[in-house]
Amino acid sequence: MTPNKLAISFLMPLILGGFSSTLLALESDREQPIHISSDSAERNEKKGITTYTGAVQMDQGSMRIKADKVVIYSVNNEISRVVATGDRAEYQQIPAPDKQLVIAKGKTIEYLLDTEKLHISENASLRQGDGTTLTGKKIDYDMKTSVVKAQGNKSTTNPDRIHMTIPPKSERSSK
Numbered sequence: 001m002t003p004n005k006l007a008i009s010f011l012m013p014l015i016l017g018g019f020s021s022t023l024l025a026l027e028s029d030r031e032q033p034i035h036i037s038s039d040s041a042e043r044n045e046k047k048g049i050t051t052y053t054g055a056v057q058m059d060q061g062s063m064r065i066k067a068d069k070v071v072i073y074s075v076n077n078e079i080s081r082v083v084a085t086g087d088r089a090e091y092q093q094i095p096a097p098d099k100q101l102v103i104a105k106g107k108t109i110e111y112l113l114d115t116e117k118l119h120i121s122e123n124a125s126l127r128q129g130d131g132t133t134l135t136g137k138k139i140d141y142d143m144k145t146s147v148v149k150a151q152g153n154k155s156t157t158n159p160d161r162i163h164m165t166i167p168p169k170s171e172r173s174s175k
C-alpha cells in the first residue's frame with residue numbers, strides 16, 4: 001500500500017465521521033409517491049427498464065434526482081436501481097429530520113435501492129449540510145454500513161485527486 005493510500009485509509013474514518021452518521025435517508029421517503037418529469041420516456045415491460053430523457057427530475061419525499069437521462073430498473077414492479085447520467089447528474093436528500101440536505105453530483109450516479117448504495121463517478125462530489133465536501137474521480141457510499149470510499153487518480157499532477165473540505169467548527173454548528 002502506498003503512503004498516500006495508507007494515510008487515506010487511516011484518515012478517512014476520522015475525516016468522514018460527519019458523513020457516516022448523517023447520510024441515512026428519511027424513513028418516510030420510501031413511503032412517498034414518486035414524481036418524474038422529463039421530455040420523453042420509454043418503458044420496456046419485459047426487461048423492467050424505463051428510460052427518461054431531457055431535463056429529468058425525479059422526486060420522492062425529500063429525495064430528488066436531476067439529470068439529462070434517468071434509467072429506472074425494476075424487478076417485480078419494485079424499483080431496484082436508478083442510474084442518472086448527464087453533464088452534471090445530481091442526487092439530493094435530507095438524511096434525517098434534524099439534518100440538512102446532502103447533495104451528490106457527478107456525470108453518473110447509480111443508486112442501488114436494495115443494498116442502499118450510492119456510486120458517483122466522473123467529477124464526483126458529496127456535500128453534507130454542514131458544508132463538509134468530498135470530491136474525487138469516484139465516490140462510493142454504503143448507507144447501511146455508513147462507509148464512504150473515495151478514489152482519485154494515482155498521479156500527483158492530475159486534478160482528479162481526492163479533496164476534502166471541512167469548514168471550521170463554528171461554521172458547521174451554525175448551519
